[in-house]
Amino acid sequence: MKSARNILLSLLAAVAGAVTPALPAAAATIEMDVNGLVCAFCAQGIEKKLRAFPATADVVVSLEKRLVALSTIDGADIGDEELRKALTDAGYTVKAIRRESESLDDVRRRLGVQR
Amino acid sequence: MLKRPAGVVAGVLLAFAPGCEAKPIAFANGTTVMAEYGAGTMEEVQAFHAPYYWLSLGGGWLRTDSDIDGGTRDIRYLRANYLVHRWNLDDAQANVFVWGGFGSATGKRFRGDVLDRNAGFQVDYETRRLYFALMSDLHESNRYSQRIDSLQLGFAPYAHDYRDLATWFVVQARDYSGGLHRGIEWTALVRLFKGGAWVEAGVTAEGKPQLMAMFNF
Numbered sequence: 182m183k184s185a186r187n188i189l190l191s192l193l194a195a196v197a198g199a200v201t202p203a204l205p206a207a208a209a210t211i212e213m214d215v216n217g218l219v220c221a222f223c224a225q226g227i228e229k230k231l232r233a234f235p236a237t238a239d240v241v242v243s244l245e246k247r248l249v250a251l252s253t254i255d256g257a258d259i260g261d262e263e264l265r266k267a268l269t270d271a272g273y274t275v276k277a278i279r280r281e282s283e284s285l286d287d288v289r290r291r292l293g294v295q296r
Numbered sequence: 297m298l299k300r301p302a303g304v305v306a307g308v309l310l311a312f313a314p315g316c317e318a319k320p321i322a323f324a325n326g327t328t329v330m331a332e333y334g335a336g337t338m339e340e341v342q343a344f345h346a347p348y349y350w351l352s353l354g355g356g357w358l359r360t361d362s363d364i365d366g367g368t369r370d371i372r373y374l375r376a377n378y379l380v381h382r383w384n385l386d387d388a389q390a391n392v393f394v395w396g397g398f399g400s401a402t403g404k405r406f407r408g409d410v411l412d413r414n415a416g417f418q419v420d421y422e423t424r425r426l427y428f429a430l431m432s433d434l435h436e437s438n439r440y441s442q443r444i445d446s447l448q449l450g451f452a453p454y455a456h457d458y459r460d461l462a463t464w465f466v467v468q469a470r471d472y473s474g475g476l477h478r479g480i481e482w483t484a485l486v487r488l489f490k491g492g493a494w495v496e497a498g499v500t501a502e503g504k505p506q507l508m509a510m511f512n513f
Contacts, residue, residue, distance in 0.1 A: 217384025219422050222512055224458040225492055226323025226349070242458045244424060247386070271324050272349030274384040295459040 209258060210281045210288055213249045216274040220244070223273065230271045234259050239285050243292045250292075252285035320377035320393050320418060322512040324349040329511050334470075335504035337361055337477050338444065350379040355397075358435065360442060363477045366404070369442070371412045371435055373399025390421040401437055410437040424455040427464060442474025450487065461490045466498070468506075 217223065224242040227249055231240045236257035241250045249268070253259060261278045268275045281288070289296065322328045327345045334340070337360065344354030355374045362368070375397030383390040399412040416433040427450030434443045447469045456462035464487040469480050483506050485498030492512040499505055 215384075216386055217382070217389040219387070219389050219424050221456070221458055221462060221489060221491060222319070222322045223389070225512060226326060229323065229325065244457045245455065270349065272379075272382060272384075294457065 210250055210252050210283055210285050211259065211264065212279045212281055212288070213264060213268065214276040215247055215249050215268060216276055218242070218244055218247045218249070218273060226271050227268060227273060230267050231264075234263070234267070241285060241289050241292065241294055243294050246292055248292065250285060250288045319391065319420065320344070320395060321346045321349065321352040321379055326512050328352070328354075330508065331510075332508040333506065335481060335483065335500045335502070335506050337363060337472060337481070344375075344377065350382075352377045355399075360472075360474075360476050362475055364475050367475065369401055369403040369435075369440060371399050371401040371414075373397050373412060373414050373435075375414055388421065388423045391419070393418040393420075399435075401435070401440075403440065406439040410439050412437050425452045426450065427452075427466070440474060442472070442476055444476075445471045445473075459491070461488060463488055466496070468498070 215227070218227070221244075224244060228240045228242055231237055231249070231251050236253045236259050238252045238254045242248075243250075251259075264278060265275045283291075321344070324346055328343070330340075330342045332338070332340045338358065340356060340358045342354065342356035344352040346352035353374075353376050355372070358369075358371045358373070360369045360371075375395050377393055377395040380392040380394055382392075394417045395415065397414045399414060400409045401412040402409055412435055414433070414435050416431065418429060418431040420427070420429040422428070427448065429448045430446070431448075432443060432445045434441070436442070448466050450464045450466040452462065452464050454463070464485075466485040466487055468483040468485060470483065471480050482501040483498045485496050485506065487494070487496040489495070494508075494510040494512075496508040497505070498507075
């Protein structure tokens, strides 16, 4: 009886999996360590610069961690050199660029940054 | 002598019309509008647009009222601000700015419009808790020469983040030359900013108010 129920549940799960549309792939999160990031105006300028990329979905700036993070729209990417140039053109020094699997909302929660 | 066209251009710029002790260039592709009331001795309105993080262009209006002889000067000017050097440190930023421009001035002690020449510099150092700025702003013509030198030391009681309200306590020493004011003017200020908005209010040792508002967008 128990095995019949397990088979039934397995079949239901298989059918549900077949009809449920695939979730979109998680957007990439790019983190940058930035020097000179000390005030809200710095953050404002950097955010404005990064949001100008068509591929940018959202941007998070933490003055405390001297960190700028952004997510890109699905299937899009922004190269390290483009990012480095954008922040240099905004007047700041990029120390490191990393690509993380963590979502931007998780980064925001980790940093304690308001939306 | 600068005639009406320059005055009109300055007026048009003022219609869109930044910052005295604030940085003369806020950020690349940003516009800054600032108004300051300086204890009855000076009032200034500025508007600048920065095509690059190292350059902003715009104009302003400066009125000075002498505490000594009651003379006033109204100066409308066009100015370019240039970032000579920036040091981006781990937890701090330091800058050296210079500026220069021309304008048109009228005053109680002389007739008509005169050509005003403007030059100045600012050196600043800032962390999330400490702020230091030294600024000098010279205006001169064939009828006057005046300079406003300001030194500001600021302390933040807490380290703010981007979306937080930032609070600073600032002490300012200001020296006016050119017959505007005798002695150093000391002012205690509270500065608040959040996002692109900045307001500052304080009182001088003589009990006069100083106010400033600035918006970056």
